[in-house]
Every structure is written in structure tokens, then in C-alpha cells.
Amino acid sequence: MANNDVKVTTFENTKLNVRKLDWNEVFYTNCPLISASNVDQELGWTREEFKKLGVDYNYFRYYRETDWYPHYIHNQDNLIRFGGLFPPVHVQADIRRTRLLGVTHAPKEGGCMMVRSRDDIYTMQELKGKKIGISKSMNQVKNDWWRIQEHQGIELMLRINGMTMDDIELVEFPYADDWYNDPKMLEPMLNPSDLWLQRDHKHDLAFRPLETALEKGIIDACYTQSKPLQQLSEATGKFKAIEDLSLHPDWTLQVANIPAAITCSDVMYNEHPELAVAFMKGMIRVGRWSNENKHAAAGILDRQTFYLDVEHTFEGIKPIDIVPNLSPQNMASVEIGKDFMLKHGYIKNDFDVHEWAAPDIIEKAARELLEEEWHKKTMLKLPQAADPLSGAGRVG
Incomplete structure (x- = not known):
């Protein structure tokens, strides 16, 4: 159904707006799907991790200066995105370098x-x-x-x-x-939930x-x-x-725009990896809580996803591991999605998804959480906490 009157938006006829870069603040964006980020936006545990670093952590639409495009083209160095697979694949292939920090797969939602x-x-x-x-x-x-x-x-x-x-x-x-840059759509938002409260999504x-x-x-x-x-x-x-x-x-x-992918800019990864680690610590903490408290997590996720109600959301998230990972099977799913996009011309350039992945970040996040828990528990009963995880060896 061709319609030659539909407006075409290009890089040439649109203006992109992004808040000036400041590494004392980190922004996040997510899609309305099953992820630790969508639970965390109500719990605030990742913000706690950034507070330890003295860094502000906010939704990317917190300031009017930034339009909606960073969610899709990651044109903001201090942004971490957690959302559908296809946009970050497009970014990595054709727009700019990013790093894949983890994924969350919904193994029973094929279409x-x-x-x-x-x-x-x-x-x-x-x-x-x-x-x-x-x-x-x-x-x-x-x-x-x-x-x-x-x-x-x-x-x-x-x-x-x-x-x-x-x-x-x-x-x-x-x-x-x-x-995406319509002035009517640029009212500042403290939380993605604000958007869903304003519409019967x-x-x-x-x-x-x-x-x-x-x-x-x-x-x-x-x-x-x-x-x-x-x-x-x-x-x-x-x-x-x-x-x-x-x-x-x-x-x-089961790979239509999933697994949901966490990506950061290559600049963040190379110059400020501690920021990516802080984010993943929050995702692991929230993901573990969500796995252990699926019904409570469903009550939060129902506010922003498309299941019928809380009980329907609960049934939907039962088989989902909400702790992000980079498992071999999930990486294969990422590759399937990328290969489909390449085969059908949705991306111009190919890339190796395993080289895209940055498992060192999630490993360091997990290690730091283990160390913090060890110190918390041993300090209660020892004059000086033991330090069994301080070596350079890998965990797992």
C-alpha cells in the first residue's frame, strides 16, 4: 500500500539533540519488556551503585536537551541501553561502536x-x-x-x-x-513509568x-x-x-527482536568501565531479586509491559531468567537476529557478535558483589574480614 505523501526523515533533514557530555552523570534507557532495568526503575538499586561512585544516574529523558533518538542510535556516550535487539545490532553494524554487556531472553515469545x-x-x-x-x-x-x-x-x-x-x-x-524530536514529546521524564502512566498502553x-x-x-x-x-x-x-x-x-x-540487549558506548567501556560495572551490579542484584520474587516483579512489570494483568505477567515471566547473561545459547540467538538483518538488507555491515560482547564487565560486577557480600557477612564475626576473592583469577 504505497503512499508517496508520507514524510521521509533522514539525517539530513532532522536535528539531533543530546545533553552535553559529563561523566559525572550516566543515563539509561529501556524498552517496555521483561528486564531487570524495568524492575529497577521502581526499586532504584542501580542508582545506589552509582551513588557509591559519586555519579548521578537518571533516565535519558530526564533533561529536555535530549530527544528520543539516543534510544535508537546510541548517540550519547554516557548512555546505557537495555532493550530490543534489532536497534543495537543496527547501531553496532552501521552507526558507531558499542559493547554488549548482557542479554535477557524470553524463550517462549516467538510471535x-x-x-x-x-x-x-x-x-x-x-x-x-x-x-x-x-x-x-x-x-x-x-x-x-x-x-x-x-x-x-x-x-x-x-x-x-x-x-x-x-x-x-x-x-x-x-x-x-x-x-522523536517533536517538542510536544520532549517534556522531561524522571522515570519511563511516567510515559505509561500517561497513556493506556x-x-x-x-x-x-x-x-x-x-x-x-x-x-x-x-x-x-x-x-x-x-x-x-x-x-x-x-x-x-x-x-x-x-x-x-x-x-x-524465538528471536523476534529478542534477546533484549544491554549496550554501552565503546567510549564508556574503554575510558570509564567502572560505570558499566556499576550498571551491571544493579542489574544482577535486581535480576536475582526478581527471580526469587516473581510475583512481586510481575506487579512492577505489569505497569509497563503488554500482558493482560499482573497474573498474566507472572505466568509470562516464569520461564525467564531476569539476571542478564552472555550464555552460549543466548549469544547464538543474538547472532540469528543479526544474520537475518544482514541477509535482508536491514544492516549494511557484518560483525562478530562474540567480539561485540564484553563478558569482563559482567564478570567484574559479579565478583564485586560477591566480595561485598563476603565482607558484609564476615565483618560481623571476624576482627578483620578475610579476602578470598581478591586475586586476579577468574570467577567460575
Whole structure:
């Protein structure tokens, strides 16, 4: 569905705004998904780690000087991002050097194919010759992560049902996607939760962009993220899922914009690694608490994610390890997402995801937490605390 009147945003016709760099302050940004950062923004434990260093720690939209683009293109050296996979892959490939500090994977949220609930369609094969929607951002400054996950999910669902893109009609829906430096969107925010308190995000169709076209019959089907968004659509009574990648045994199908990735700039990593370590100490602490108190964590996450309610959020996060890691399986998932983007032209340059990763940061964070806990406990009963972890050897 071509629309030549939709505004195109480029680096040439837009102005980027970022607060002047000061290493006495660190900023974070995150996506509304399952992560320790989304829990921590209510607990404040990572801020405690930065206070130990005498560094201010705030949401990146804390000051009006900064627009929304750093969340997508990481054009802020003292920023740490925790969010969907595709934007940081794009940044590392084509925009600037960053380091991957850890990931959190949601292993049972692969994506669904939605159709109208009263349509006489029950299988993917019945979509042959029919129209499947796909969005298209006209903003060339940032990564088109909505489209990439739709593209990846559609292609996978067709393939596991013995079909290809040639069997369906893919209908594009271009949109301007130009709000990132709109003055109306630049009111300072203390916390990402402020954004969700201002909008009914569980019923906001901005997060289900093709649902209206499906309801009106302009298309016959569309992709949506499974679990968080699928049930919101189905709760209207208007839609149903006929395919769900999360129900298949193949774990490599569960990689639509996930694992969620933590990235910092190469400048922070090289010149101020203690800041990255402080952030990861907070993520480990909050992640451990969340794993041990899943229902309490669900109560926090429900305020900013897309599950139906707290109980639904609780069920959704049960299989998720909320402590970030760089496990071999999760790194393989990162590589799958990166390779899809490269194959389909969503990034221009390739890179080695293992060289991107910085396991030394999370290892140092874990070591420091162990040492602090050891000193805390031994000082209660010893005249001088023992120091068994002070050597240079690796932990684990």
C-alpha cells in the first residue's frame, strides 16, 4: 500500500539533540519488556551503585536537551541501553561502536499470525493468495525494528508450514515515524513509568499498528508478538491466532527482536568501565531479586509491559531468567537476529557478535558483589574480614 505523501526523515533533514557530555552523570534507557532495568526503575538499586561512585544516574529523558533518538542510535556516550535487539545490532553494524554487556531472553515469545476471529481461516495454508500486512517506517535515522520482527516472523511461519513469501501478498503500510524530536514529546521524564502512566498502553493501537487494517479487511492477516500482545488482541473478541512460534520445540524460532540487549558506548567501556560495572551490579542484584520474587516483579512489570494483568505477567515471566547473561545459547540467538538483518538488507555491515560482547564487565560486577557480600557477612564475626576473592583469577 504505497503512499508517496508520507514524510521521509533522514539525517539530513532532522536535528539531533543530546545533553552535553559529563561523566559525572550516566543515563539509561529501556524498552517496555521483561528486564531487570524495568524492575529497577521502581526499586532504584542501580542508582545506589552509582551513588557509591559519586555519579548521578537518571533516565535519558530526564533533561529536555535530549530527544528520543539516543534510544535508537546510541548517540550519547554516557548512555546505557537495555532493550530490543534489532536497534543495537543496527547501531553496532552501521552507526558507531558499542559493547554488549548482557542479554535477557524470553524463550517462549516467538510471535503469532493473527486473523479475524470470525473468518473461516484456521491454518497458515489457508492464507495462500491472501494479504498479510507489514509496516514500513519512513524514518531512515533509526532502525525499523517493527518491520524487521514482522518480516522475520512471517517468513518463519510460512516456512514451517511449507510456504514462502511467493504464496502470499505482502501489503506494506508506510508511516512517517517522525515524533522523536517533536517538542510536544520532549517534556522531561524522571522515570519511563511516567510515559505509561500517561497513556493506556495496553489498549493503545500504536503498539499493534496493523490491527485496524486487519479489522477493516484491508488485509487478511498480520504478525504480532506472542503472549504480551496476542492476548490483548484476542481479548477484544475480534481476532485469533492461527500460528504461534512459541509452541514449536525449535528454540531458534524465538528471536523476534529478542534477546533484549544491554549496550554501552565503546567510549564508556574503554575510558570509564567502572560505570558499566556499576550498571551491571544493579542489574544482577535486581535480576536475582526478581527471580526469587516473581510475583512481586510481575506487579512492577505489569505497569509497563503488554500482558493482560499482573497474573498474566507472572505466568509470562516464569520461564525467564531476569539476571542478564552472555550464555552460549543466548549469544547464538543474538547472532540469528543479526544474520537475518544482514541477509535482508536491514544492516549494511557484518560483525562478530562474540567480539561485540564484553563478558569482563559482567564478570567484574559479579565478583564485586560477591566480595561485598563476603565482607558484609564476615565483618560481623571476624576482627578483620578475610579476602578470598581478591586475586586476579577468574570467577567460575
